[in-house]
Amino acid sequence: MSLPHAILTALLEKPSSGLELTRRFDRSIGFFWSATHQQIYRELGKLEQGGLIHALAQSPSRGQKREYEVLPAGRAELTTWVATSQDPKPIRDALLLRLRAAAVVGRDGLEPELERHLADHRRQLAEYTAIEDRDFAAADPSGEDRLRHLVLRAGIGLETFWIEWLTEALAEFRGPGAADEVQQG
Amino acid sequence: MSLPHAILTALLEKPSSGLELTRRFDRSIGFFWSATHQQIYRELGKLEQGGLIHALAQSPSRGQKREYEVLPAGRAELTTWVATSQDPKPIRDALLLRLRAAAVVGRDGLEPELERHLADHRRQLAEYTAIEDRDFAAADPSGEDRLRHLVLRAGIGLETFWIEWLTEALAEFRGPGAADEVQQG
DNA sequence: GAGGTCATGTAACGAGTTACATGATTAA
DNA sequence: TTAATCATGTAACTCGTTACATGACCTC
Numbered sequence: 001m002s003l004p005h006a007i008l009t010a011l012l013e014k015p016s017s018g019l020e021l022t023r024r025f026d027r028s029i030g031f032f033w034s035a036t037h038q039q040i041y042r043e044l045g046k047l048e049q050g051g052l053i054h055a056l057a058q059s060p061s062r063g064q065k066r067e068y069e070v071l072p073a074g075r076a077e078l079t080t081w082v083a084t085s086q087d088p089k090p091i092r093d094a095l096l097l098r099l100r101a102a103a104v105v106g107r108d109g110l111e112p113e114l115e116r117h118l119a120d121h122r123r124q125l126a127e128y129t130a131i132e133d134r135d136f137a138a139a140d141p142s143g144e145d146r147l148r149h150l151v152l153r154a155g156i157g158l159e160t161f162w163i164e165w166l167t168e169a170l171a172e173f174r175g176p177g178a179a180d181e182v183q184q185g
Numbered sequence: 186m187s188l189p190h191a192i193l194t195a196l197l198e199k200p201s202s203g204l205e206l207t208r209r210f211d212r213s214i215g216f217f218w219s220a221t222h223q224q225i226y227r228e229l230g231k232l233e234q235g236g237l238i239h240a241l242a243q244s245p246s247r248g249q250k251r252e253y254e255v256l257p258a259g260r261a262e263l264t265t266w267v268a269t270s271q272d273p274k275p276i277r278d279a280l281l282l283r284l285r286a287a288a289v290v291g292r293d294g295l296e297p298e299l300e301r302h303l304a305d306h307r308r309q310l311a312e313y314t315a316i317e318d319r320d321f322a323a324a325d326p327s328g329e330d331r332l333r334h335l336v337l338r339a340g341i342g343l344e345t346f347w348i349e350w351l352t353e354a355l356a357e358f359r360g361p362g363a364a365d366e367v368q369q370g
Numbered sequence: 371g372a373g374g375t376c377a378t379g380t381a382a383c384g385a386g387t388t389a390c391a392t393g394a395t396t397a398a
Numbered sequence: 399t400t401a402a403t404c405a406t407g408t409a410a411c412t413c414g415t416t417a418c419a420t421g422a423c424c425t426c
Contacts, residue, residue, distance in 0.1 A: 002279045009286040019405055033282045034275030039386065041407060063393030063405055075290060082287050083294020086279055088305060090219030091343075094187045094271055096336050097218045101194040102267050103332040105260060109268020120273060146357060147288040151281050154350050158276075161346050165339050172331055188413080204377055224414065226379060248377055248421030380419070391408070
């Protein structure tokens with residue numbers, strides 16, 4: 001039940017069309033709640049039907065831009081949702097699962113994958129710190145900016161953690177004492 | 186495409202029935218790949234039909250225990266999968282999304298939720314460190330144990346990160362300078 | 371034989387993914 | 399007028415969740 005609220009948040013920050021939303025999901029919001037354009041269009045339809053948003057200057061034909069804006073009911077819904085308590089969703093991490101499987105069937109072929117992940121997290125960290133330097137350098141930030149900075153720091157902290165952990169994992173794969181466990185069934 | 190491989194891994198570690206698997210998913214494997222009993226039974230059926238596992242002592246009636254064991258084809262499939270490269274799945278974290286929404290509609294009601302999450306991560310960290318003390322105290326661990334320990338340390342590192350971040354977030358919510366941003370629309 | 375628990379399922383739904391389809395606009 | 403790109407959608411599918419159903423076994 002989070003995608004509609006992600007969209008409401010994005011639309012409150014700035015009224016947008018489906019495609020613009022899709023692009024913003026690829027940049028900022030999508031860093032912690034990703035969505036494809038198919039999901040977004042489907043959800044925009046539901047939100048409009050539910051009376052939480054409405055289209056500005058409705059042109060009902062396909063292929064034409066439709067901009068949406070949040071209605072008071074939508075803002076109220078989002079306000080309620082912020083204060084809702086939700087059980088944290090269980091973790092599902094395929095890489096950790098594969099390491100566990102490798103402990104049973106052998107590690108062959110895993111090392112390049114660890115390297116790929118490491119490169120990917122380094123790239124993502126660089127992107128986050130670039131945003132931090134650009135957007136959060138103010139001496140006396142507003143409360144909203146402090147919240148957004150907090151969210152960004154979560155991203156930075158997570159990427160930093162994964163980089164450290166993957167470095168350690170690669171040392172285990174390459175380091176002394178690893179050679180004798182490479183082949184095993 | 187990870188659940189079948191999680192099950193193959195668990196069954197290689199020890200042949201089990203559906204219910205036993207469900208319990209092990211609640212304890213160890215499930216720490217990084219959760220699944221309900223309905224998913225597990227459904228997937229066991231597919232794996233058996235695909236010739237990757239088979240039931241020992243088949244008693245075809247409902248309500249009776251059925252133990253499964255991995256066939257050579259299943260082990261081969263898992264070995265292949267370990268070496269497969271997979272694009273990392275995009276992040277979806279509802280708590281971060283709610284902080285972002287709170288920057289737009291106000292923070293009312295979020296603090297108790299942060300406290301709940303903090304308590305939850307502390308509990309999970311304690312569980313992980315207990316497992317570490319119990320299972321990974323050996324002076325000269327095998328290669329498999331080193332891999333499993335690596336996986337556990339990822340869990341420990343993630344929980345540690347979240348505890349630090351949530352502590353910082355709560356300080357932002359409670360600390361000096363927070364009071365004047367509490368009410369805002 | 372009634373109730374509890376162990377054990378295996380079914381059904382309906384919702385969320386997310388993948389592949390494809392269609393219309394509008396613009397520039398060569 | 400053709401091609402590229404902008405923009406909005408449809409359809410089919412997989413995976414995960416929630417609620418419920420059914421049978422076997424054990425104990426009182």
